[in-house]
Amino acid sequence: MNNDLDKVLAEIDAGLDDSVARLCDLIRIPSVSTDPAHAEDCQRAAKWLADELSGLGFDASVRPTERHPMVVGHDRSGTGPHVLFYGHYDVQPADPLELWNSDPFEPTLVKQPDGDTHIVARGASDDKGQLLTFVEACRAWKKVTGKLPIQVSMLFEGEEEISSPSLAPFLEKTADELVADTILVCDTDMWNRDIPAITTMLRGLVGEELEITAGDRDLHSGMFGNAARNALQVMTDVLASVRAPDGSVTLDGFYDGVRELPAEVADQWARLPFDQAGFLSDIGLSVPAGEEGRTVLEQVWARPSYEIHGVIGGFTGEGFKTVIPAKASAKVSFRLVEGQDPEQVRAAFRAHVQSRLPEDCSVRFTPHGGSPATVMPLDSVMLRQALGALADEWGGEAAVAGTGGSIPILGEFKRRLGMDALLVGFARFDNRVHSPNEKYDLSSYHKGIRSWARILAAFAQPA
């Protein structure tokens, strides 16, 4: 088996250029899930993945949903444990386009001073590049040994960036087909460029859109200014009131059930290298914006947060217009940690807004997904096997980390199938995920593929 593994790793090294070419093909499909204009592209991306899996000998197919399709594939050529690998082929919108140095959907390879190469494109990291690290590892095993070390199924969705509306109903229908010993996910970060990480804590998410209406039309501030309610003034008052000066969230009961970080995790975080100042300076900042007295790692991984993602209202064109706007809209979200219930937080937010609304104003809410936080057990066999495989590839202790991001599917799988997930990701903090000039390091892609090849071998070993 180790002999096979060496051949597989050699095959991965020899085939890297082809692996990159396949990633570029997938990136060129602009599968932006939030934009109806790209629905057809989501279909194309799903078919592309199903064809790839079929080519590897998987029993694979595109499964339609109400919106963007799922891709499911199975390979039972191996024995022993059965894993379900999850990834998503949809990407965030590329705007603002003018801030990109190259076409977001034409992958550009940019050589770096340190010898590494950046694959620059929307989705290069999140999640097309990460997703293919696992597919390419399976390809190498199949090519070298004709089979996989264990039983492997894959599930790819096209709605992760829009809070996975079709996932729950799909799992209802296909639970028996998808149940496995564990879920593998590749949508997370490394600790740093040298230390890989297995993520065991993920924050949940509650998204809300609100439109506030004051009065029945826009007004002239000369004639009505002061006496007439201004929808933007109500909106800014409401949005600002959700966050206290110390960075905490003011919603009733928001922190009920929120616990402190487990000691063993806190200890490893203290032990592992993390440059708090560098983390902020890399994004042009210097002052942690979250709760006072919390480290940056706690703020982004272990504490709930409130963010305003978009606000629009009134006259925003060139020049100046002394208008009192009748309407204002905003999109906000809350990142949740273990112990917080998404629907309770949503209800608390709506109650907070209603309580601050003047009686002659109204508000319309539109929910945008809700998922609880997910926490993995630290004592599982597969976790230990995966940590060992990563140590072999990277030559050092792998981190047991948290992540600020949400992967709603995990909550669904836990709830519906009782499955825990193993989150092994090779992205880096500076990948500009969801931002202009998103990139994935060639070394992340290459060693990511090699790491999965090793993990598959490790899972084939007796516990």
Add this chain to the structure above:
Amino acid sequence: MNNDLDKVLAEIDAGLDDSVARLCDLIRIPSVSTDPAHAEDCQRAAKWLADELSGLGFDASVRPTERHPMVVGHDRSGTGPHVLFYGHYDVQPADPLELWNSDPFEPTLVKQPDGDTHIVARGASDDKGQLLTFVEACRAWKKVTGKLPIQVSMLFEGEEEISSPSLAPFLEKTADELVADTILVCDTDMWNRDIPAITTMLRGLVGEELEITAGDRDLHSGMFGNAARNALQVMTDVLASVRAPDGSVTLDGFYDGVRELPAEVADQWARLPFDQAGFLSDIGLSVPAGEEGRTVLEQVWARPSYEIHGVIGGFTGEGFKTVIPAKASAKVSFRLVEGQDPEQVRAAFRAHVQSRLPEDCSVRFTPHGGSPATVMPLDSVMLRQALGALADEWGGEAAVAGTGGSIPILGEFKRRLGMDALLVGFARFDNRVHSPNEKYDLSSYHKGIRSWARILAAFAQPA
């Protein structure tokens, strides 16, 4: 003279249809001053007015400026006092277009249940309709008597809606030509549909645009949420902090020098009919939004105010994007009363914003005009003559009113030529000025023309 006046009033009644046709011609020129795409239309509107005045025997011409031209005309056929009539031919943008019931620049006559007719179009009231009431009154006098009762000059500008940037330099150049005994302006409201008003108090205006930057790019709230500063959160905090819960403005020294309403004005306001509830319900509101303990009339006419005219930042498209925006922009203004200095208020606002900005954020300010409030002396002869003429036309006491709007030119004229202005307007509160479906009542136009004909006759009488 009274015999002449009767003939002039009869001529006005007989020629009303032609007067309306001329107003429609002017409205059809979309002279939107804030939009560079309409610069040519502003030129056309100026030429149209100069041609009209020349047709009446005025020595009239279009005078170029750095942006939109002025129109100046003189008629010295009369004797006695010399008045300078001021109006503006530029209009506000028509957006949001989808809220108009008809083409904003194709005047539509809509018959009302009460027998009146609404002339619906952008600029129908502000200020094309009001401006022409004076021109048409002069036309009638000329047609009936071949001359005007007094000496008349006119000045029309095309930058009133963008804070009159060219006015000061133009007045510098043409002071000798424009100086007169008083300025007449028709850009204000009636007290109600039966009681005309002469406006003696106008608020000033300070406009500011600000762009806040936090971080060097948009970020993913999953990875950075909580620790990374959110430009929209800083913006909403800053904008909300300028207004106290009681509706007052929190800027340092904002109310220094602001005095209470003169007793005689307060008494007339209390005596004249004003339906506070109706004023608000007409615009779909019920709660006065300004300083607690102040009447609606005080709030809109006699107290300074703060308004947010536009805010934009982050992801505002369809769907949802968990982005932490690096930039947010807003346009705000302050309406000023007597005793407040525009540049002091601007400086106080900028200092307030700077003081609340996290040290790793930055802000860029763009000024949008600044003008002090204007207050007219209540003891002038021409004011009494005009009040008498209005009483004759409308059959009742005319109101001595205030207005929340700004007419920056008045401050310039007072400062540069020492001239006070007489503000006689025939607009109504419900004209939807600056809003979709702006309208001017045919009766405002008709009786407005008649009122000016009477005022010109009154000015010809010995003091």
